[in-house]
Amino acid sequence: xxxxxxxxxxxxxxxxxxxxxxxxxxxxxxxxTSAGIxxxxxxxxxxxxxxxxxxxxxxxxxxLDIGCGWGPIALTMALRAPHAHVYAVDVNxxxxxxxxxxxQILGLENVTATTPEGVDPELRFDTIWSNxxxxxxxxxxxxLLKLWLPRLAPGGSAxxxxxxxxxxxxxxxxxxxxxxxxxxxxxxxxxxxxxILRVRxxxx
Numbered sequence: 001x002x003x004x005x006x007x008x009x010x011x012x013x014x015x016x017x018x019x020x021x022x023x024x025x026x027x028x029x030x031x032x033t034s035a036g037i038x039x040x041x042x043x044x045x046x047x048x049x050x051x052x053x054x055x056x057x058x059x060x061x062x063x064l065d066i067g068c069g070w071g072p073i074a075l076t077m078a079l080r081a082p083h084a085h086v087y088a089v090d091v092n093x094x095x096x097x098x099x100x101x102x103x104q105i106l107g108l109e110n111v112t113a114t115t116p117e118g119v120d121p122e123l124r125f126d127t128i129w130s131n132x133x134x135x136x137x138x139x140x141x142x143x144l145l146k147l148w149l150p151r152l153a154p155g156g157s158a159x160x161x162x163x164x165x166x167x168x169x170x171x172x173x174x175x176x177x178x179x180x181x182x183x184x185x186x187x188x189x190x191x192x193x194x195x196i197l198r199v200r201x202x203x204x
Contacts, residue, residue, distance in 0.1 A: 009091050011036030017098075024051075024072060025079035031070065031102040037095050038069040038133070046131045047072055049194045050161035057081045058126035058156070065089070066130035066148055068113055071099035073129050078108045084126070088113040116147065124151055128158035128199075134166045142174065149175075149183060152201035159188070160197045168195035175199060 013036055020033040022042055033040045039047070050073065057063050057077045061084055065074035068088035078086045088099045088111060099113035128148065134141060149158055162168035175185040175197070188196045 009093055011092060011094060015094055015097075017101075020070070022072065024076050029075075029106060031075075031105055032098055033070045034094050034098060037092055037098065038067070040070065043072050044131070045192060046161045046163060046194055049191045050129060050131055050159065050196065051076055053161075053189050053191055053196050054129060054159040057129065058084060060084050061126035061153065062087060062123055064125040064128045064130075064148065064151075066128065066144065067133045068099045069095050071095075071102045071111075071113070073131065074099055074111055074113065075102060075106060075108065077127070077129060078103065078111045079106070081127075082108075082110060084110065086111045087119055087123070087125070089116045089119060091115060121151075124153035124156070125158075126153050126156045128152065128156070130158070131161050134162060138167075141171075142178070145175070146178070149179065149199055152183070152199070154201055155203040156201045158199040160199070161194050162197060164190070164193050164195060168197065172197055 015034055017032045017034050020031045022029055057080060059081050063077045063084050063086045065088040068074050068090045074086050074088035090096055096113045103111035132141060152158060162171055172185060172187055182202045184200045186198050188198045
């Protein structure tokens with residue numbers, strides 16, 4: 001766990017970029033990271049499970065990464081769906097800067113990293129991938145999911161990775177109870193102590 005409060009807008013300490021080498025979408029990528037963000041040293045276990053387990057994102061339309069960090073999920077979506085547009089949201093200004101810069105490093109023009117307020121509220125998303133920030137607290141997490149999950153496009157799916165001992169099963173129950181029949185919640189898989197939850201928006 002980072003000592004910095006990585007889900008604050010302006011984390012403490014200097015914003016000093018450092019190199020990061022990781023595998024994304026089947027190739028080694030040389031990117032940038034920094035202290036004061038989530039998992040600055042690489043891809044955390046939950047995100048790795050998500051990227052390994054979920055099916056390919058929608059090849060077109062709008063895609064969303066909730067809580068982007070330095071960008072592993074958003075960048076993978078953009079690499080796998082070059083004809084879609086990927087929105088990456090975070091409250092941490094360093095995450096927004098790093099994700100945009102890492103997209104530039106990879107030559108990706110289909111990534112927009114911004115604050116949640118920077119996304120047009122009329123946009124609808126064909127695919128959402130997220131390793132949601134469980135540690136912000138239950139009330140804040142629920143508010144976050146109530147903000148984004150109803151923005152799924154008809155027929156779209158959100159895929160969430162949540163560690164079992166951090167409340168994946170209780171979150172699944174809450175999701176099922178919170179939303180109307182237009183959103184269907186299911187547990188798709190379990191891997192390395194993580195659950196993959198899927199939230200599907202009914203087709204028109």
